[in-house]
Amino acid sequence: MIARQAILLRRELWEHRSILVTPAVIALLVSLMAVTGHVVVSTFDQAVDGVILGASVLGESERSGAVGVLMTGISSLFAIAMWILTVFYALDALYTERKDRSILFWRSIPCTDSETVLSKLITAMVVVPLVSFAAIMVTHLVVLSLTSLWIEWRGANAWHLIWSATPFIDNWVATLVVLLALPLWLSPFIGWFLFVSAFTKRSPFLVAFLPIFILPMLEKTLVGSTLLAEALFVRTGQLPLFQGLDTGDLLFYEGEKMAAGQAPTISLLPLLDLSRFFGSPALWLGIAVCGLFVLAAIYVRRYRDDS
Amino acid sequence: MTSLVSARNVSKNYGKVRAVDDVSFDIEKGRIMGLIGPNGAGKTTLLKAVLGLTDCQGSLSVLGLDPFRQRKELMREISFIADVAVLPRWIRVSQLLHFVETVHPRFSRARADELLARTRIRRDARVRELSKGMITQLHLSIIVAIDARLLVLDEPTIGLDIIFRKEFYTNLLNDYFDGERTILITTHQVEEIEHLLTDVMFINDGRIVLQAGMDALPEHYVELMTSAENAERARQFKPIFERDVFGKKVLTFEGVGREQLQGLGDLRTPAIADLFVAKIKGVPA
Numbered sequence: 001m002i003a004r005q006a007i008l009l010r011r012e013l014w015e016h017r018s019i020l021v022t023p024a025v026i027a028l029l030v031s032l033m034a035v036t037g038h039v040v041v042s043t044f045d046q047a048v049d050g051v052i053l054g055a056s057v058l059g060e061s062e063r064s065g066a067v068g069v070l071m072t073g074i075s076s077l078f079a080i081a082m083w084i085l086t087v088f089y090a091l092d093a094l095y096t097e098r099k100d101r102s103i104l105f106w107r108s109i110p111c112t113d114s115e116t117v118l119s120k121l122i123t124a125m126v127v128v129p130l131v132s133f134a135a136i137m138v139t140h141l142v143v144l145s146l147t148s149l150w151i152e153w154r155g156a157n158a159w160h161l162i163w164s165a166t167p168f169i170d171n172w173v174a175t176l177v178v179l180l181a182l183p184l185w186l187s188p189f190i191g192w193f194l195f196v197s198a199f200t201k202r203s204p205f206l207v208a209f210l211p212i213f214i215l216p217m218l219e220k221t222l223v224g225s226t227l228l229a230e231a232l233f234v235r236t237g238q239l240p241l242f243q244g245l246d247t248g249d250l251l252f253y254e255g256e257k258m259a260a261g262q263a264p265t266i267s268l269l270p271l272l273d274l275s276r277f278f279g280s281p282a283l284w285l286g287i288a289v290c291g292l293f294v295l296a297a298i299y300v301r302r303y304r305d306d307s
Numbered sequence: 308m309t310s311l312v313s314a315r316n317v318s319k320n321y322g323k324v325r326a327v328d329d330v331s332f333d334i335e336k337g338r339i340m341g342l343i344g345p346n347g348a349g350k351t352t353l354l355k356a357v358l359g360l361t362d363c364q365g366s367l368s369v370l371g372l373d374p375f376r377q378r379k380e381l382m383r384e385i386s387f388i389a390d391v392a393v394l395p396r397w398i399r400v401s402q403l404l405h406f407v408e409t410v411h412p413r414f415s416r417a418r419a420d421e422l423l424a425r426t427r428i429r430r431d432a433r434v435r436e437l438s439k440g441m442i443t444q445l446h447l448s449i450i451v452a453i454d455a456r457l458l459v460l461d462e463p464t465i466g467l468d469i470i471f472r473k474e475f476y477t478n479l480l481n482d483y484f485d486g487e488r489t490i491l492i493t494t495h496q497v498e499e500i501e502h503l504l505t506d507v508m509f510i511n512d513g514r515i516v517l518q519a520g521m522d523a524l525p526e527h528y529v530e531l532m533t534s535a536e537n538a539e540r541a542r543q544f545k546p547i548f549e550r551d552v553f554g555k556k557v558l559t560f561e562g563v564g565r566e567q568l569q570g571l572g573d574l575r576t577p578a579i580a581d582l583f584v585a586k587i588k589g590v591p592a
Contacts, residue, residue, distance in 0.1 A: 007409040014402050015395065102395035105446075107360065110382035111410055303362075 004111065008119035009127060016092070019128055022085050023078060023135030027142070030074055034143045038150040052156045064165035067144070068268070071166075074143065075136050075175045079182065082132040086124050086183060090193035091204040093120040094297060103301075113302040117194065121294055124190050129179040136175060140168075167267060174268035181241050181277060188235070188286045191293030198297035199304075235286065241277045310368075311336050311457055311489050312357060317365035318513075319352050326352040327363065328513035334506070336456075337486050341500055342493045343583055344510035350493045353510065354461050357491065358387055370456060383412060386450045387459035394446055396435035400428055407449055419452035422482070439466040447475060451483050458483065460492040464499070472496070476503060497580045507579060509586050516586045525576040529565055531558045533572025541571050548585030559585040 013019055041048055055063065094117070097103040106116065144166075148158035183190060196208040216229035277283060312334040319327040327349045334340050344350045355361040359374030359381055367374060372381050394403065400423075408416045423430075426444050434442055447463065464472040480503055484490065494500055507524075509517040519527065531541055538549070538556035544567060546558035559577055560568065568574055577585065 004410055007406055011402075011406055014399070015397050097395070100396060101393045104360075104393040105395065107378075108358075108382065108387050108450075109407065109410055110379055110412075112379045 004115060005119060005122075008111065008115060009123060012093075012119060012123040012127070015096075016089055016123075018085060019089065019123070019131055022081055023132050026078060026081055027135045027139040030077065030139050031142045031146065034146045038146065042150075042154075049154060052151060052154055052161070055161055056156060060165040063161060064167060067162055067166045068171060070143070071140050071171050072175075072268070074139055075178075078132045078136050078139070079179060082128055082179065083182065083186070085132075086128050086190065087193060089128065090120070090124050090190050091197050091208055093124070093194060094198040094301060095200065095204045113298050117198075117294060117298045117301060120194060121190070124194070125183045125187065126180070129176075129183060133172075133176050133179050136179075137172060140172075170267050170269050174272055177272055177274070178241065182239065185239050185241070185277075185283060185286065186235070187290035188293070191290030191297075195293040195297045195300070198300045234282070239277075240273075240280045240282065242271055242273065309335055311370060312491070313366075313368045314357075315366045317353075317356060317363050317367050319349075319356060319361065319363040321352075325513050327356065329365070330510075330513070330515050332508060332515060332518055334489060334491060336489055338505045339484065339490045339492065339503055340506040340508060341497070341504040341579075342491060342508050342510060343497055343579070344493075345587065348510045349513040350510055351461060352513075354387075354459060354491070354493065358385070358459060384455060385457040385459060386453040386455040388446055388450055388461060388463055394434045394442055397433060399431060399433050400445060401430045403434070403445070403449070404430075407453075411453060413454040414449075415452050415454065419448050422448035422451060422478075440468060440471055443467055444471070451479070456488060458488065458490045460490065460494075462494055463492070464494070464496070472499060476500060479503075497583060498578070501579045504579075509583055511587050517582070524582070527562060528577050528582055529560050529563060529568065530575050530577040530581065531560065531568050531572050532556070532575075533558070537571045541568060544568065548589030550584075557581075559589070 055066070058066075097106060144162055148162055151158040151161055193204075193208050196204050200207040212232065216226070216232060219228045220226055310333040312332075314333070315331050317327060317330045318325065330349075330353065342350055342353065352361065356363040356367055357369055357374060359369075359376075359378040362375045369381060370384050372384075374381050398406075404416060404419060407414050407419075423445070426441065426448070428437060428441050428445055434445070437445065443464065443466065450458065464475055467475065476499060479490075492500060492504075504521055506520050507517070508515060531538075531546075532552070532555055533541060535556055538558060541558050544560055544563045547561050548559040550557050559582065565574055
């Protein structure tokens with residue numbers, strides 16, 4: 001059972017190489033940007049030395065805060081790419097096999113439709129985030145190593161500036177939690193995309209996204225209410241994972257704290273509130289909706305006659 | 308019950324089109340059944356029903372299972388190529404072998420390796436890089452390496468050159484068929500499989516127009532090649548089909564004893580292809 005699911009997951013990675021290639025390309029680009037960045041900055045010779053000197057006398061929390069912002073910035077880039085990747089993957093997962101008729105081969109193998117659809121759901125919800133996470137860690141290490149080399153070359157102490165103060169584990173665990181929580185929170189969309197991918201005869205992208213825009217408009221025009229629009233807005237805009245604040249407020253929150261003269265947040269983990277996340281009825285409602293869409297996708301793959 | 312496949316009053320509609328119309332047949336263990344019919348006759352629909360890929364009315368049992376509702380169990384026991392070249396184009400040969408080896412309890416990797424060693428297919432090649440013939444070779448090597456009780460082949464040699472087609476059927480008989488296994492096969496190129504079939508079934512407009520063991524054909528069907536004037540006399544025995552060959556008349560008879568036609572011309576058992584044309588295009592049965 002587990003061996004079968006494992007090979008089905010490997011199968012997804014064989015077919016959808018973009019799951020591995022996209023994070024790798026972004027990692028490479030970010031690393032190249034770090035190199036060019038250092039080269040460009042190096043032309044401002046004296047100013048740079050001044051900045052490095054200034055940084056050296058900063059306190060530990062400031063130094064780690066600066067590195068943390070860099071790391072989180074890099075992670076965000078991957079998170080955005082990951083979500084785009086997930087959308088395209090889910091829309092493609094059950095569509096291409098019908099389009100190229102290879103579904104006839106897959107159905108000649110003793111794997112059930114449930115097992116197959118489940119492997120695609122797990123790929124979208126777990127495999128894609130884990131691959132992104134691995135790429136993030138590697139990119140962090142590469143970029144910080146490049147920066148260290150550069151700092152050493154400028155004659156400063158990289159260990160002191162970067163490595164001694166940075167809470168890598170804290171940053172990475174928090175990143176992993178966010179990467180895994182994001183698809184859970186957005187799971188109704190993933191379920192919907194898989195369902196569209198299983199039933200549509202053409203252009204899954206349009207079929208998936210048109211209703212998301214048109215239905216709220218229809219509701220407003222015909223019924224006068226805006227329930228759908230609000231639900232979509234909450235779902236896409238507010239991940240209830242952050243302690244006592246909404247995602248959108250995060251920047252202001254940090255800004256105010258800094259303005260009040262307090263130390264900037266070094267640690268990310270305390271910002272995350274897992275009990276609030278898992279206690280949120282909206283999360284479970286979303287997972288239930290996802291479950292219904294996935295069941296529908298299995299049903300369509302199982303019972304629809306494509307001849 | 309010794310029937311591997313048993314169909315009773317099986318029908319299938321697509322909207323108003325009746326693709327399969329009240330069909331009943333049995334396939335016994337150890338037989339090689341050829342299902343022959345023109346395009347759109349319902350061959351593929353019938354195969355799909357047997358494979359549990361589509362629902363149908365009536366009662367259909369394959370290996371004692373309901374194919375549509377017990378597909379997973381069924382797929383462990385049978386293997387099939389429904390339509391040609393449906394292998395995913397992105398997959399590598401080695402990945403495909405590894406995948407099937409992991410998920411199929413009856414797949415023999417050693418057997419597949421042995422069969423593939425006879426071909427020029429590279430293990431690291433992707434399916435999309437292979438020629439059409441090679442893709443079919445690959446697919447067949449995998450299917451034949453599955454120790455299945457029933458093998459279903461739908462037009463297995465389409466797109467292959469004649470040498471490989473011959474080779475395929477020879478290998479199928481030598482490597483796969485052992486008297487225990489059962490094969491259900493459809494093809495347009497009737498001549499090529501005629502000699503290996505044990506049973507034949509003609510289907511037209513969703514109905515079975517002929518179902519017989521190959522050894523029973525000479526008893527029931529006879530073909531008379533004769534001159535125009537003798538043909539006139541032979542017509543009293545009500546031929547089901549007539550055609551002209553090199554200025555001679557060829558008449559096909561059903562259920563007419565050879566002794567009755569003796570002396571009217573050359574008698575022989577019709578070839579499957581000719582019998583097929585006679586049954587499909589001839590006088591309504």
